[in-house]
Amino acid sequence: MESAIIIRYCEIHLKGKNRGYFEKLLKENIKKSIKDINCVFTAMHSRYLIEGFSDEDFPVIEERLKKIAGIHTYSRALVVDSDFEQIFSAASILCKDKQGTFKVVTNRADKNFTPNSMQTSMELGGRLLEIYGDNLKVDVKNPSFCVYVDIREDGKTFVYNETVHCMSGMPVGSAGKGLLLISGGIDSPVAGYMMCKRGMKIDCLHFHSFPYTGEAAKEKVVELSRKVAEYNGGINLYVVLFTHIQEEIHKNCPEEFMITLMRRFMMRIAEKLARSTGNQAIITGESLGQVASQTIESITSSNSVVSMPVLRPLIAFDKIDIIEISKKIDTYETSILPYEDCCTVFLPKFPAIKPNLEKVIKAESNLDVEGLIDEAMKNIEIINL
Ligand code: ATP
Numbered sequence: 001m002e003s004a005i006i007i008r009y010c011e012i013h014l015k016g017k018n019r020g021y022f023e024k025l026l027k028e029n030i031k032k033s034i035k036d037i038n039c040v041f042t043a044m045h046s047r048y049l050i051e052g053f054s055d056e057d058f059p060v061i062e063e064r065l066k067k068i069a070g071i072h073t074y075s076r077a078l079v080v081d082s083d084f085e086q087i088f089s090a091a092s093i094l095c096k097d098k099q100g101t102f103k104v105v106t107n108r109a110d111k112n113f114t115p116n117s118m119q120t121s122m123e124l125g126g127r128l129l130e131i132y133g134d135n136l137k138v139d140v141k142n143p144s145f146c147v148y149v150d151i152r153e154d155g156k157t158f159v160y161n162e163t164v165h166c167m168s169g170m171p172v173g174s175a176g177k178g179l180l181l182i183s184g185g186i187d188s189p190v191a192g193y194m195m196c197k198r199g200m201k202i203d204c205l206h207f208h209s210f211p212y213t214g215e216a217a218k219e220k221v222v223e224l225s226r227k228v229a230e231y232n233g234g235i236n237l238y239v240v241l242f243t244h245i246q247e248e249i250h251k252n253c254p255e256e257f258m259i260t261l262m263r264r265f266m267m268r269i270a271e272k273l274a275r276s277t278g279n280q281a282i283i284t285g286e287s288l289g290q291v292a293s294q295t296i297e298s299i300t301s302s303n304s305v306v307s308m309p310v311l312r313p314l315i316a317f318d319k320i321d322i323i324e325i326s327k328k329i330d331t332y333e334t335s336i337l338p339y340e341d342c343c344t345v346f347l348p349k350f351p352a353i354k355p356n357l358e359k360v361i362k363a364e365s366n367l368d369v370e371g372l373i374d375e376a377m378k379n380i381e382i383i384n385l
């Protein structure tokens with residue numbers, strides 16, 4: 001018996017005149033993600049269909065669909081001609097190894113099909129009980145599973161009993177482009193994933209402190225970016241050498257402002273790079289009050305050197321919730337590998353928790369800010385993942 005994957009979206013339904021734009025983007029994103037798999041993809045009214053795939057490829061397709069922002073659910077269905085006996089054989093295949101209670105839910109787009117939806121459900125339920133009555137009972141209020149029968153207008157019918165939830169959100173590319181500041185920590189990859197989920201296409205920027213931080217620390221960030229790339233349809237990772245800036249701050253400025261000043265440099269470089277790469281926003285993994293550099297005073301200080309929007313999708317998230325998402329998107333195990341991050345190099349004993357902006361600006365005046373930024377911008381490595 002033929003089988004098909006029915007793909008559904010959710011929030012796109014709320015779009016008025018622009019709906020076609022979002023549908024087309026989602027269609028392209030799905031097609032791109034399965035282009036190496038032998039199958040047939042079609043866009044139908046309010047949903048998409050994948051057919052003609054092999055049983056071995058099914059789990060591969062499933063994994064890919066779960067990483068495409070904008071897909072709400074999918075179901076693997078048996079496809080038969082809209083003929084009662086054929087529908088019954090499909091339903092009986094699905095119920096063969098099941099136990100417990102069930103109900104049949106029929107949806108009849110083809111109004112020429114007889115009997116009507118209610119009667120089809122009842123007759124199918126009755127026939128299924130005749131053969132599986134020892135293991136199954138009907139419960140229309142609280143069944144342990146459903147048999148869905150979707151009678152299409154084109155003479156075909158889908159029969160299925162599982163609906164798998166995916167990431168939902170909006171198709172990547174529908175909400176502009178943003179530059180993610182990615183460290184080797186837990187938070188920033190999650191922040192990147194959250195923005196992809198809302199439809200933003202992202203690039204990554206990492207500040208590396210070679211030789212204080214080694215090749216393994218960089219590899220860790222490459223690996224994390226690669227994981228985020230799975231939700232983003234690939235990713236460009238920019239690596240900026242930050243060492244000289246850190247050394248200069250360390251040499252010339254009060255120790256308590258080390259992190260505050262580093263953050264201001266990071267933001268300035270991020271904005272410059274973002275503008276030259278078509279990114280419209282900067283994204284960070286900051287969460288309010290999580291550490292000294294994430295108090296509202298610290299955020300004010302780093303925010304004040306840029307004019308581009310800075311998106312902080314995790315700002316009100318608890319660490320425990322961030323960890324849960326990082327486990328779900330499979331970045332957690334990589335994030336907790338114990339390599340140095342550039343922020344732990346030259347870490348002051350007592351960082352300013354509520355940095356005074358005037359004092360910060362005064363400390364910064366000891367440095368050739370523009371010169372250091374220009375130097376860093378000349379030394380950018382690009383890794384396409
Ligand atoms: P994370 O878990 O993302 O590392 P964190 O809790 O360690 O965050 P901080 O070290 O204060 O917090 O970093 C805050 C944010 O600054 C990070 O989420 C990230 O967006 C950015 N950031 C920190 N270090 C770097 C780096 N080396 N390169 C690029 N961005 C960085």
Ligand code: MG
Binds near residue numbers: 186341343
């Ligand atoms: Mg960190």
